[in-house]
Amino acid sequence: MTPLTGKQKLFILLGGAVCVSFIVGILLxxxxxxxxxxxxxxxSIYASTEETRPVSTEKxxxxxxxxxxxxxxxxxRRIEVAKFNELKAQVREVVVTLLQGPGExxxxxxxxxxxxxxxxxxxxxxxxxxxxxxxxxxxKINGGSxxxxxxxxxxxxxxxxxxxxxxxxQILLDGKECETLAGHIDIGRPLFxxxxxxxxxx
Numbered sequence: 001m002t003p004l005t006g007k008q009k010l011f012i013l014l015g016g017a018v019c020v021s022f023i024v025g026i027l028l029x030x031x032x033x034x035x036x037x038x039x040x041x042x043x044s045i046y047a048s049t050e051e052t053r054p055v056s057t058e059k060x061x062x063x064x065x066x067x068x069x070x071x072x073x074x075x076x077r078r079i080e081v082a083k084f085n086e087l088k089a090q091v092r093e094v095v096v097t098l099l100q101g102p103g104e105x106x107x108x109x110x111x112x113x114x115x116x117x118x119x120x121x122x123x124x125x126x127x128x129x130x131x132x133x134x135x136x137x138x139x140k141i142n143g144g145s146x147x148x149x150x151x152x153x154x155x156x157x158x159x160x161x162x163x164x165x166x167x168x169x170q171i172l173l174d175g176k177e178c179e180t181l182a183g184h185i186d187i188g189r190p191l192f193x194x195x196x197x198x199x200x201x202x
Contacts, residue, residue, distance in 0.1 A: 061080050066101070067147075071150070092122045095119055113154075117133060131170070148183075151181065153194055155171065
């Protein structure tokens with residue numbers, strides 16, 4: 001067997017180093033992607049791209065609509081959220097805040113959402129926003145038509161009242177279209193703002 005020359009040994013070492021670097025790069029990429037997916041699944045409101053991060057510590061105030069204690073209509077509550085440059089990111093921030101409920105204040109308002117509610121994703125399709133949440137959206141609906149309607153329009157009216165560029169809201173459950181939440185209102189299509197359910201105050 002002919003001994004390897006110095007150049008041959010150098011080529012083998014360089015080739016081995018390249019292979020090791022390539023394998024390490026693949027492993028690091030898989031770890032990074034896996035962590036990024038877990039962060040988004042875990043309820044993080046920010047993706048890894050710059051356009052979906054807050055532009056600064058600046059805040060912006062929106063009107064959020066929640067069911068009144070009488071259970072007959074929606075009342076507004078002004079809440080500050082982080083400000084974003086991109087429309088999709090700003091809508092997502094408002095929806096995530098909305099799903100956390102009204103918090104404390106006067107008058108007291110009802111949180112129509114379960115603690116298990118999660119936002120999966122938001123898509124903008126022309127002037128319609130598609131909001132994909134998990135099936136916990138159904139958790140607090142006990143069968144009454146008004147309660148179901150107010151749960152849906154808490155989302156629809158809050159989004160469309162605050163974002164004039166949008167004209168419709170389509171709600172998905174775990175990525176799938178649903179005809180209804182509890183049999184009373186069709187959510188299998190985009191819904192438009194319905195001010196009949198909104199009141200300025202109690």
